[in-house]
Amino acid sequence: MKPTILSAFFALTAFPALACESFTVGDLTIDHAWSRATIGADRPGVFYVEITNAGASDDALIGIATPAAGMPMLHETTVTDGVASMPHAMSVPVPAGQTVQLAPGGYHGMLMGLTVALKEGDSFPATLTFQNAGDVTINVEVLSLRAEGPDCAHAGQ
Amino acid sequence: MRLTGLQKILWAAAGLALLGYGALLLVAEPTPAPLAEAPFRPNFTLPDADGRLRSSADFAGKHTLVFFGFTNCPDVCPTTLAEVAQVMDDLGDQAGQVQPLFISVDPERDRRLGLSEFTTAFHPSILGLAGDAAQTRAAADSFRIHFAREDDAAAPDGYSMSHSPALYLIGPEGDWLRQFTYGTPAAEILADLQSRL
Numbered sequence: 001m002k003p004t005i006l007s008a009f010f011a012l013t014a015f016p017a018l019a020c021e022s023f024t025v026g027d028l029t030i031d032h033a034w035s036r037a038t039i040g041a042d043r044p045g046v047f048y049v050e051i052t053n054a055g056a057s058d059d060a061l062i063g064i065a066t067p068a069a070g071m072p073m074l075h076e077t078t079v080t081d082g083v084a085s086m087p088h089a090m091s092v093p094v095p096a097g098q099t100v101q102l103a104p105g106g107y108h109g110m111l112m113g114l115t116v117a118l119k120e121g122d123s124f125p126a127t128l129t130f131q132n133a134g135d136v137t138i139n140v141e142v143l144s145l146r147a148e149g150p151d152c153a154h155a156g157q
Numbered sequence: 158m159r160l161t162g163l164q165k166i167l168w169a170a171a172g173l174a175l176l177g178y179g180a181l182l183l184v185a186e187p188t189p190a191p192l193a194e195a196p197f198r199p200n201f202t203l204p205d206a207d208g209r210l211r212s213s214a215d216f217a218g219k220h221t222l223v224f225f226g227f228t229n230c231p232d233v234c235p236t237t238l239a240e241v242a243q244v245m246d247d248l249g250d251q252a253g254q255v256q257p258l259f260i261s262v263d264p265e266r267d268r269r270l271g272l273s274e275f276t277t278a279f280h281p282s283i284l285g286l287a288g289d290a291a292q293t294r295a296a297a298d299s300f301r302i303h304f305a306r307e308d309d310a311a312a313p314d315g316y317s318m319s320h321s322p323a324l325y326l327i328g329p330e331g332d333w334l335r336q337f338t339y340g341t342p343a344a345e346i347l348a349d350l351q352s353r354l
Contacts, residue, residue, distance in 0.1 A: 046231040085319035146239040
């Protein structure tokens with residue numbers, strides 16, 4: 001991925017999409033919340049987001065809730081000795097002054113027990129719970145099965 | 158002629174010296190290239206979604222791009238298959254020379270959830286294969302890759318799968334050519350394939 005080239009391209013072509021909305025809670029800014037279209041509702045969906053902590057104290061994402069799934073959880077894909085596994089993450093650290101991404105190949109929300117299949121163009125609310133900043137409800141845009149992330153002009157990916 | 162004990166020992170020593178010298182020649186001989194390794198040819202025989210047995214030999218003449226995964230995987234597998242789909246689209250006229258394969262490491266559940274429905278949603282060219290436990294283990298061993306069932310009360314059905322997340326490229330003669338580690342951009346995979354086709 002060549003981020004600069006890609007984002008320049010997106011800047012020219014993309015319309016501001018839902019996934020480009022920003023949400024704030026306390027010192028935290030939440031950007032680029034997106035999910036991937038699913039094939040039916042029997043397989044888990046995924047949730048990605050970017051969280052920036054502009055404050056002076058560390059925080060952590062400790063929970064996710066959404067009407068789109070009966071059992072959403074935080075997971076982390078780890079590759080150890082060439083083997084990928086996906087342990088449950090109790091929390092995702094959001095250190096002071098840093099941006100953390102829930103992104104393909106790393107931390108992600110796993111949306112188990114989908115209530116309906118997620119279709120490209122749909123959106124659903126999700127409430128993120130932070131250790132210090134508390135709760136914030138955001139909109140999550142469902143992108144195509146092949147998406148690698150939202151096409152935001154200001155996407156910092 | 159009878160040899161004395163001493164003569165036997167001397168002859169034996171001479172023989173050993175000769176062997177040693179020969180071995181030295183073999184080792185010291187400057188070889189132009191490392192001894193050609195026997196080609197590493199992974200092989201498998203696994204049923205496709207319709208139950209038809211497919212084996213490595215069926216894809217002779219084509220490059221095959223092999224991924225081991227499971228359809229209940231929300232992150233790594235869709236990301237990789239999305240890249241494979243992009244590569245197949247971008248290959249254009251040369252796409253017919255490449256066969257992408259998705260080998261299930263969770264075959265029983267994947268069959269129940271729908272194997273071809275999953276693979277074709279990414280790209281119609283991707284062929285999904287899901288065998289029984291023994292066939293699956295044999296295929297993975299043949300590629301020298303790892304997969305395991307991880308019991309996890311919080312996962313769907315109480316388990317998840319850990320697996321090698323790379324893409325493997327097999328040549329038209331069945332030789333293992335290389336792997337693309339997880340996260341290799343589609344453009345890089347495309348460029349590599351185009352240089353070979």
